[in-house]
Amino acid sequence: MKKDTLLSVSELKTYFFMESGAVPSVHGVSFEVKQGETVAIVGESGCGKSVTSLSIMGLVSSPGKIVGGDIRFHGQDLTTISEKEYRKLRGNDLSMIFQEPLTSLNPLFTIGSQLDEVILLHQQVTKEEARQKGIEMLKKVGIPRAEQVYRSYPHQLSGGMRQRVMIAMALACEPKLLIADEPTTALDVTIQAQILQLMRKLVKDNNTAIMLITHDLGVVAEMADTVIVMYAGQVVEQADVFTLFAAPAHPYTQGLLASTPKIQTIEEELQSIEGTVPTQETMPKGCRFFPRCPHASEQCVQNQPSLLKIGGGQLVRCWLFDAKEAASG
Amino acid sequence: MASYIFKRLGEMIPVLLIISFIVFALVFVAGNPVALMLPEDASQEDIDQLTASLGLDQPFLVQYGKYLFHLVQGEFGESFRYNTSALPLVLERLPATLELAVAALVLAVTMAIPLGIWSATKQNSPVDLLAAGGSVIGKAMPNFWLGIMLILIFSVMLGWFPVSGRGTLGHLVLPALTLATGLAAEITRLLRSSMIEILNQDYIRTARSKGMREGMVVYKHAFRNSLIPLVTVVALQTSTVVGGTLITETVFSWPGLGQLLIQAVHTRDMAIVQACVFVIAVLVIFMNLVADVLYRLLDPRIKYE
Amino acid sequence: GDGHEDAAEKGTETKGESGRTLTIAIGTDIVSFDIHNHNNTSTEAVHDNMFNYLFKRDENNVIQPELVETFDIIDDRTVEMTLKEGVTFHNGDPLTSEDVKFTLERVAADDTLQEYPNYKQIKEVEVIDDRTFRVITHEAEPSLFHRLSRLGSGILPKTYIEEEGWDNFLANPVGTGPYQFKEWVRDSKIVLTPYENYFEGVVEEWDEVVFRVIPENSTRVAELLTGGVDIAVNLPPADWERVAENEGTSVKTETSNRTIMLILRATEGYPTADLRVRQALDLAIDNKAITENVLRGGGIPTKTRVAPGNFGAEESLYNTYDYDVEKAKQLLKEAGYPDGFEMTLHSPHGRYLQDAEVAELIAGMLQAVNVDVRLELMEWSNFVEMRQAGENKDAYLIGLGNSMFDGAYSVDWYRSDRFVGETDYKNEEIDTLLEASAVNLDVDERAKQIQEIQRIAAKEVPHIMLHQETINYGVSDRIEFVPSMDEMIYAPAISRK
Amino acid sequence: MQTDTTMASPAERSRRIRSNRLLTWSRRLLRSKTGTVGFILVLAVLFLAAFADVLATHNPNEVNPALMLKPPAWLEGGSSQHLLGTDHLGRDIWSRMVYGSRISLLVGVTAVVFAGLIGVAVGIVAGFYGGWLDRVFMRLVDAFLSIPNILLALVILSVFGPGVWTLIFVLGVTNWVNYARLVRGEVLSMKEREFVKAARAIGVKNRMVMVRHLLPNVMSPFIVISTLSVATTIILEASLSFLGLGIQPPDISWGGILSDGRDYVATSWWLATFPGIAITLTVLGIIFLGDWLRDVLDPRGQNRR
Amino acid sequence: MKEVLLEAQGLTKHFDVSEGFLKRKKAMLRAVDGVDLTIYTGETLGIVGESGCGKSTLGQLLMRLLEPTRGTLSFTGSDFLALKGEALRQKRADIQIIFQDPFSSLNPRMTVMEIIAEPLKTHRIAKGRERVERVYTLLDAVGLDRSYARRYPHEFSGGQRQRIGIARAIALKPKLIICDEPVSALDVSIQAQILNLMARLQKEFQLTFLFIAHGLPAVKHISDRIAVMYLGKVVELAPKQALFAQPLHPYTEGLIRAVPIPDPAVRDDRERVMLEGELPSPVHPPSGCRFHPRCPYAQASCVTEEPMLTEKESGHFVACHFPLEKTRKDLM
Numbered sequence A: 001m002k003k004d005t006l007l008s009v010s011e012l013k014t015y016f017f018m019e020s021g022a023v024p025s026v027h028g029v030s031f032e033v034k035q036g037e038t039v040a041i042v043g044e045s046g047c048g049k050s051v052t053s054l055s056i057m058g059l060v061s062s063p064g065k066i067v068g069g070d071i072r073f074h075g076q077d078l079t080t081i082s083e084k085e086y087r088k089l090r091g092n093d094l095s096m097i098f099q100e101p102l103t104s105l106n107p108l109f110t111i112g113s114q115l116d117e118v119i120l121l122h123q124q125v126t127k128e129e130a131r132q133k134g135i136e137m138l139k140k141v142g143i144p145r146a147e148q149v150y151r152s153y154p155h156q157l158s159g160g161m162r163q164r165v166m167i168a169m170a171l172a173c174e175p176k177l178l179i180a181d182e183p184t185t186a187l188d189v190t191i192q193a194q195i196l197q198l199m200r201k202l203v204k205d206n207n208t209a210i211m212l213i214t215h216d217l218g219v220v221a222e223m224a225d226t227v228i229v230m231y232a233g234q235v236v237e238q239a240d241v242f243t244l245f246a247a248p249a250h251p252y253t254q255g256l257l258a259s260t261p262k263i264q265t266i267e268e269e270l271q272s273i274e275g276t277v278p279t280q281e282t283m284p285k286g287c288r289f290f291p292r293c294p295h296a297s298e299q300c301v302q303n304q305p306s307l308l309k310i311g312g313g314q315l316v317r318c319w320l321f322d323a324k325e326a327a328s329g
Numbered sequence B: 001m002a003s004y005i006f007k008r009l010g011e012m013i014p015v016l017l018i019i020s021f022i023v024f025a026l027v028f029v030a031g032n033p034v035a036l037m038l039p040e041d042a043s044q045e046d047i048d049q050l051t052a053s054l055g056l057d058q059p060f061l062v063q064y065g066k067y068l069f070h071l072v073q074g075e076f077g078e079s080f081r082y083n084t085s086a087l088p089l090v091l092e093r094l095p096a097t098l099e100l101a102v103a104a105l106v107l108a109v110t111m112a113i114p115l116g117i118w119s120a121t122k123q124n125s126p127v128d129l130l131a132a133g134g135s136v137i138g139k140a141m142p143n144f145w146l147g148i149m150l151i152l153i154f155s156v157m158l159g160w161f162p163v164s165g166r167g168t169l170g171h172l173v174l175p176a177l178t179l180a181t182g183l184a185a186e187i188t189r190l191l192r193s194s195m196i197e198i199l200n201q202d203y204i205r206t207a208r209s210k211g212m213r214e215g216m217v218v219y220k221h222a223f224r225n226s227l228i229p230l231v232t233v234v235a236l237q238t239s240t241v242v243g244g245t246l247i248t249e250t251v252f253s254w255p256g257l258g259q260l261l262i263q264a265v266h267t268r269d270m271a272i273v274q275a276c277v278f279v280i281a282v283l284v285i286f287m288n289l290v291a292d293v294l295y296r297l298l299d300p301r302i303k304y305e
Numbered sequence C: 001g002d003g004h005e006d007a008a009e010k011g012t013e014t015k016g017e018s019g020r021t022l023t024i025a026i027g028t029d030i031v032s033f034d035i036h037n038h039n040n041t042s043t044e045a046v047h048d049n050m051f052n053y054l055f056k057r058d059e060n061n062v063i064q065p066e067l068v069e070t071f072d073i074i075d076d077r078t079v080e081m082t083l084k085e086g087v088t089f090h091n092g093d094p095l096t097s098e099d100v101k102f103t104l105e106r107v108a109a110d111d112t113l114q115e116y117p118n119y120k121q122i123k124e125v126e127v128i129d130d131r132t133f134r135v136i137t138h139e140a141e142p143s144l145f146h147r148l149s150r151l152g153s154g155i156l157p158k159t160y161i162e163e164e165g166w167d168n169f170l171a172n173p174v175g176t177g178p179y180q181f182k183e184w185v186r187d188s189k190i191v192l193t194p195y196e197n198y199f200e201g202v203v204e205e206w207d208e209v210v211f212r213v214i215p216e217n218s219t220r221v222a223e224l225l226t227g228g229v230d231i232a233v234n235l236p237p238a239d240w241e242r243v244a245e246n247e248g249t250s251v252k253t254e255t256s257n258r259t260i261m262l263i264l265r266a267t268e269g270y271p272t273a274d275l276r277v278r279q280a281l282d283l284a285i286d287n288k289a290i291t292e293n294v295l296r297g298g299g300i301p302t303k304t305r306v307a308p309g310n311f312g313a314e315e316s317l318y319n320t321y322d323y324d325v326e327k328a329k330q331l332l333k334e335a336g337y338p339d340g341f342e343m344t345l346h347s348p349h350g351r352y353l354q355d356a357e358v359a360e361l362i363a364g365m366l367q368a369v370n371v372d373v374r375l376e377l378m379e380w381s382n383f384v385e386m387r388q389a390g391e392n393k394d395a396y397l398i399g400l401g402n403s404m405f406d407g408a409y410s411v412d413w414y415r416s417d418r419f420v421g422e423t424d425y426k427n428e429e430i431d432t433l434l435e436a437s438a439v440n441l442d443v444d445e446r447a448k449q450i451q452e453i454q455r456i457a458a459k460e461v462p463h464i465m466l467h468q469e470t471i472n473y474g475v476s477d478r479i480e481f482v483p484s485m486d487e488m489i490y491a492p493a494i495s496r497k
Numbered sequence D: 001m002q003t004d005t006t007m008a009s010p011a012e013r014s015r016r017i018r019s020n021r022l023l024t025w026s027r028r029l030l031r032s033k034t035g036t037v038g039f040i041l042v043l044a045v046l047f048l049a050a051f052a053d054v055l056a057t058h059n060p061n062e063v064n065p066a067l068m069l070k071p072p073a074w075l076e077g078g079s080s081q082h083l084l085g086t087d088h089l090g091r092d093i094w095s096r097m098v099y100g101s102r103i104s105l106l107v108g109v110t111a112v113v114f115a116g117l118i119g120v121a122v123g124i125v126a127g128f129y130g131g132w133l134d135r136v137f138m139r140l141v142d143a144f145l146s147i148p149n150i151l152l153a154l155v156i157l158s159v160f161g162p163g164v165w166t167l168i169f170v171l172g173v174t175n176w177v178n179y180a181r182l183v184r185g186e187v188l189s190m191k192e193r194e195f196v197k198a199a200r201a202i203g204v205k206n207r208m209v210m211v212r213h214l215l216p217n218v219m220s221p222f223i224v225i226s227t228l229s230v231a232t233t234i235i236l237e238a239s240l241s242f243l244g245l246g247i248q249p250p251d252i253s254w255g256g257i258l259s260d261g262r263d264y265v266a267t268s269w270w271l272a273t274f275p276g277i278a279i280t281l282t283v284l285g286i287i288f289l290g291d292w293l294r295d296v297l298d299p300r301g302q303n304r305r
Numbered sequence E: 001m002k003e004v005l006l007e008a009q010g011l012t013k014h015f016d017v018s019e020g021f022l023k024r025k026k027a028m029l030r031a032v033d034g035v036d037l038t039i040y041t042g043e044t045l046g047i048v049g050e051s052g053c054g055k056s057t058l059g060q061l062l063m064r065l066l067e068p069t070r071g072t073l074s075f076t077g078s079d080f081l082a083l084k085g086e087a088l089r090q091k092r093a094d095i096q097i098i099f100q101d102p103f104s105s106l107n108p109r110m111t112v113m114e115i116i117a118e119p120l121k122t123h124r125i126a127k128g129r130e131r132v133e134r135v136y137t138l139l140d141a142v143g144l145d146r147s148y149a150r151r152y153p154h155e156f157s158g159g160q161r162q163r164i165g166i167a168r169a170i171a172l173k174p175k176l177i178i179c180d181e182p183v184s185a186l187d188v189s190i191q192a193q194i195l196n197l198m199a200r201l202q203k204e205f206q207l208t209f210l211f212i213a214h215g216l217p218a219v220k221h222i223s224d225r226i227a228v229m230y231l232g233k234v235v236e237l238a239p240k241q242a243l244f245a246q247p248l249h250p251y252t253e254g255l256i257r258a259v260p261i262p263d264p265a266v267r268d269d270r271e272r273v274m275l276e277g278e279l280p281s282p283v284h285p286p287s288g289c290r291f292h293p294r295c296p297y298a299q300a301s302c303v304t305e306e307p308m309l310t311e312k313e314s315g316h317f318v319a320c321h322f323p324l325e326k327t328r329k330d331l332m
């Protein structure tokens, strides 16, 4: 099956304009998502995953602003289209599951009415049909007593239930691209499995592309076709899932994989990457990872590496490979 | 909920009793009505005599006790000034006051809601600044000035509305407008501030992500959430409006409670003051109850045990 | 009922074709239809159209019989009177001596009534026959006829009240006057219609007389200007020009029987206890400047409160004033206040024509003789309360009327035992004269005594007389209306042009 | 590249943070256009009040029967002597306005602050503790709303005697209920929020939960309403002066000048108009400052322009 | 012998979820329904279970943020439920909680410095400079830059917010920390850092943790014992090795089988087996064993009789009539 490019993000820059100056939360991010493909984005928390997805949705709120790059969806540049056209896409072709399920639901409306809203907006259905569909969606995401939950208010649900409601809402219109920002963090594994299965089904049936943001490498391993690793507002590595797990190239990726607790074994101490993500003020001018990198060299301190192809479709932003390549070629 | 309402209504009785006591004490402290009833040149003996025959020379508690005794039988006593039973006198005024209050509130709310939402969504735009200026002027214009101005413009110069009195819808327009400006100003400002807060919430982003029109996002999701402070203010204002329309009522010679009450206070006409306060208290308590019930209806998170 | 809607239509209809509704804007609502239980000129102005008194003052201020046909003074304490024939109440009952007895004995006996002090002098009314009766007083009563020509002597329907009860009467009052009650919406309007069987013949001029209550000055003016009302009482001076210049309206004025004055405190310890200080203050006030500027001519400077038209008026003290700043300063120096002093002046606010303004102006004038005035402007009830409690300081401003039109009542304010603790003014000469005049049935001599008191007071200045107030009306040019000094608005005397 | 913040000593850092705050606040003030305008307006009024002696051209209480009701200088009949014309006693309006700013500001602001303090305290306590305390407080509020303010004013007057502070007391005592109800409503929804739970989990004392967690989060509606109330209070002062309460000649207030003009609205408009404009501008300034303050207090809104 | 830190007996919390405005339909949601739990000093007790099974509610009950409907609770040997007012407040310093939702548990109007300093201030632990220094140390400990101290919560990413919450909770070095999914929003490297940090703190200060989480690997890593909850009840409680080696309850088995494995190579070989059936409602829980409608091994007695939590092996408790016999080969 030939896969067309559905979404292509290139050199996206989203800055937050604070009093202390502009904070580049997303600093030149590029990647592609093909139809029916599942792209997982992993990375340190605070590295700009959510902001990237909000940028795609066109929902970055002030003081944030997209200051550069473009986002093409079906070849259409989303950074230039009118608000009205954007609205037609949102919730329909493009939908998103937000990270904070607890505050993302309006406390004054029932689950049902918030769920129906999106269905009624984008589909030609009657209220009753929308209701049927809403309840069906709730059942699909594994919510017990769906009819009752449909009539409940957000505060009456547990975190996981709210998360599932958000998922139901995002899936209601069978979007072409689903951006799922940590959709299963609040869920227990059995429901997580259900939801992941639901997403897989979506891919199979509707050829939906998924941009899956998660911290759970287990989920990545299970779901993703391609994995993007972000660090400090940049993409540092991109590879297909097998390559990435088998041969992580970037030292940060390596660190991540090493830190994952395994269920089979018991370690005394988990491995972790020392240090913290630099802040805006402390952002190195060279490689952004060098202060924490075991392989850092003078070059890393001085110059920023660019995203290099290192074969097999794997991309990496690291001088180690530059050096190698320079050496080899 | 029903039991809650009944409980609240039950609480009304002690509150009314306390109010009656406070009012009685206040009027008592405020002074003897007799001197006000007699002409300027009445002699002291005349005053003392009338005081004694009205029983106003008895100790406070005796007077209050008697009053309470009558009150329990549903009697508010006779007005010194009008020589008739007080409660019917007050009730007779109630429709006029309610008419004016409701009209003013409706007018205020209809003016304020779009204006408040508009200034919240377009913060610091010319519209917002204009609305801010307008609200301040609305608040800073004393009702007597505004009322007289409205009469001058719309009645004397343009002849569109009758000058004063109560009756047709035309009579209602100017006084209601006079009262509404101040209320509208307050509601506008409050709505603006709570809307600004709410528009920052995550669920607004969710609504936008559904592809809703911005207008719908604002009206459905944000507005509903800002209704709680709005309900409080409107309920509060109802009480203010019911008891405090004096100036507007005077300017437009509107035969409402305000005029009656103020005159009664000025003449220390206990029975009328008590009856007025009673009626107002019932209204106030009722409005606050309505507000609390509305909170509950609006915000499912609020629970009353 | 839907009287409100009717009212509205009527309100605007006065301009209409028929124009047979007379609409009068009054500033305060009537208090009640109990003629014995209020003391309110504006209430009486309405009652006057519905009730008749035994006697009535004519346009020359002479007391004439009204319901009474003939009367006969039997002795010091007894007057026999005969009622006119054919007088009936609005409910059809004929007027009899029993009604007179019922009315007068009620107000003379019931001490809870506000008019009681003015009628307690009557001992009883003896019924001779249906139309003849005798009024017997406790003591010789020189001003009996004054009393019988004012609000307390409006005759009430005995049978109606006894059968239907007071509450019914108050809701549906019945009198013998030219107009009968139709409707009263409190603080809004009183509607009267002509009584067909009025003993002097039905008044045909007006189909309806409406008294509308419009407390706000500007609103009354606006109603007048737009033709909403035909007569507007108490125009503020600021609007006179506007009303006069307006097409179709004019201002009518008449002197009232009310005099504005400052009551000084002669209590030991107050500077005003000193005669020279009192005189100095009087001299420092330019009465003319007050009447000309603040009142815009709405007042007449005076040195006595017994104005012409009242029994015992001393006319030489009327329409005159003293003003001499230099002399005032001199007197203050003599009294030991070369650098002036500080005093408090209480004034009601909104009770009399431009009262607060007058007080402020006086404060300004006294500044010129180095007297610093601390002004306390008070709402009426507080003012009364203050007086009542004897908390008045150096001076207070008050306006005093005289509904009896008997100077004796005015000069009684100088009686020393009456204001102990309030003014503490004492003059034995005046006290003696007062005692003598109280029971003096010799009309001329009594007048002289009263005049003498006024002359003494003008010199002694226990009260500083300011001016006699005028009453003023804005009147539509479509009607003919002559204001009268007693402030009554008698509809039969008003006609269409 | 490391910044030096991590190197500096803690004391140095906290000092720097504090001075930084002042700097950022003033920077924010200048950045916000309305904030700047508000600041300038308020400053201007304060300037008037402070330098009244210098700015006034006449003795504000000097009556001059010959110069009554002269229009402002630029109109026909006006004189350059009296910039804003004269009143009904021939006093210079400009000078009266300048002096009037003192008392009006004092009364307007202090009374609102006073009422606000009581109201916010009662509102937070009632809302936070709920239960019987809430019920008692709210019924008290009902009582206060029902009892005519004018009666309270009269009695307080007769107890304390007239004076500016009595006036402020009266205005405070009659107005706190508004704030109490408003704040309580906000607290009711705020206290269910998780961060309040979190504070309790830490063991924060109830008093501190109210002060540090609830208070800042209910401030914004309070600021909105209270700033607007300054206008009402300044006007209300005039109507209470009518009762012989508070401001008496020779003291001057804007409200007093305004109500002096009541009978002259149709004939000599400038009497009531200038104080009206002054009140409007002052309150506009206060409102803009209030909005700015609200933005500063709301960390989310800070970066908005 | 291990020292008991906290002991709960029959802890129950019912929420009123009555519907209708005037005519109410009485309904009780049994969020926590008779939980017996013992926590020993110095251990980490993990709690896992389906979302909505009452873990957070249990956590809040244990520190009296919610008042239990029934049950007893003793902490450090004394009756915790009897405490009131000041005593309760003081005691609270000994139990802290890291909330599941990091954002709403942070006061939006306080800076990070103020938030983290608050417990120190409340319990008068440090003042002025020292306090600031303590906050910085805490920030360092949870891996946040010191310069963040001046920022407000909304300026942080989810994981950063979670760390603020953790810093606040450990500030008082409490005896017991209830961690309600403290690491679920964090990326694995920080997750590792924090788990390491918790382990270190535990060793250093003899801390005790109640660790609520969905991520079984993390729970397994940090816990000593693990309790599995289902619909408001504890269905299995065992030392972690025992639990993973030999789950006795069918639900536990289902859970473990559903854990995703971070290795794409195995994903096609291992079909994650899911529990079948509808999730039951906590308002009308199933009769007998609450798990029976979804249990592949359910028998008639499961429908009628409720199994009690009993000790099957030493330290291994289970509430099941027919506990699993042998470890199934394909489990892992």
Ligand SMILES: Nc1ncnc2c1ncn2[C@@H]1O[C@H](COP(=O)(O)OP(=O)(O)OP(=O)(O)O)[C@@H](O)[C@H]1O
Pocket (backbone or CB within 6 Å): A016, A023, A025, A044, A045, A046, A047, A048, A049, A050, A051, A052, A063, A064, A099, E154, E155, E156, E157, E158, E159, E160, E185, E187
């Ligand atoms: N409204 C905002 N104002 C200022 N800075 C912001 C705002 N929202 C996000 N940021 C900053 O942008 C950066 C990226 O945030 P983002 O939410 O995209 O992180 P993330 O990768 O989604 O992290 P997590 O996995 O923890 O959710 C962070 O450093 C954050 O501090």
Ligand SMILES: Nc1ncnc2c1ncn2[C@@H]1O[C@H](COP(=O)(O)OP(=O)(O)OP(=O)(O)O)[C@@H](O)[C@H]1O
Pocket (backbone or CB within 6 Å): A155, A156, A157, A158, A159, A160, A161, A186, A187, A188, E015, E016, E017, E029, E030, E031, E050, E051, E052, E053, E054, E055, E056, E057, E058, E100, E282
């Ligand atoms: N305040 C409340 N009112 C009514 N029901 C509630 C309330 N709080 C929680 N519940 C219900 O109690 C049950 C348990 O909720 P709880 O938050 O403890 O679940 P949880 O195990 O923490 O779930 P998750 O893993 O999704 O956070 C849920 O069914 C929830 O709907």
Ligand SMILES: [Mg+2]
Pocket (backbone or CB within 6 Å): A049, A050, A051, A099, A181, E157, E158
């Ligand atoms: Mg995120």
Ligand SMILES: [Mg+2]
Pocket (backbone or CB within 6 Å): A158, A159, E055, E056, E057, E100, E180
């Ligand atoms: Mg939970």
Ligand code: NI
Pocket (backbone or CB within 6 Å): C001, C002, C003, C004, C005
């Ligand atoms: Ni009607």
